[in-house]
Amino acid sequence: MVPAKDFKRRMVVEIDGAPHMIEHIQVQSPSARGAATLYKIKARNLKTKNRVEKSYRGTDTLPESSFERRPIQFLYRDADGCHFMDSADYNQFSMTIDDLKDQIPFMSENMEGVEAMVVDDEVIGIELPDTVDLAILETTPGVRGNSATGRTKPAKLATGHTVQVPEHLDEGVTVRVDTRTGEYLGRAN
Structure with missing residues (x-):
């Protein structure tokens, strides 16, 4: 059992008997003395793909969903x-583009480090690494000397995802992106 105060993004818990992945948590602190802190969560049912919104007090608990994680490789789309x-x-399986719409912007062919979440021998979802390295496909040319400014520009990555990068970066540079927020983290080594 996991108390609401310990909920984290991407955690999988049982809500109404079905596995749900927490996608967003909003904490509301009480204004009155003795009132409980509320944890509002948005979660997605991993079997039906429906989204739910629920509120819990910090002491409320939910059972952590029992599922198996298996290492997989994304082959192609x-x-x-x-x-x-x-x-x-080495068994192959497929998932619909609709089921993966939040992860597709960060998936490149032959990608390793991906995990499948399996319940009763059925893949109910995938989990990407927290960060991925992707090449910049299109952006306006970098301006020499602009590395000291904090200005950014849009850059289209190899997967089609657009991210804000520092103004001095050029096409072909590989950057690190956070798969949870979709934001630029820095240059990849």
């Missing part, structure tokens, strides 16, 4: 969906 391979037994 086509019109039918996204295709993966289990790294242990």
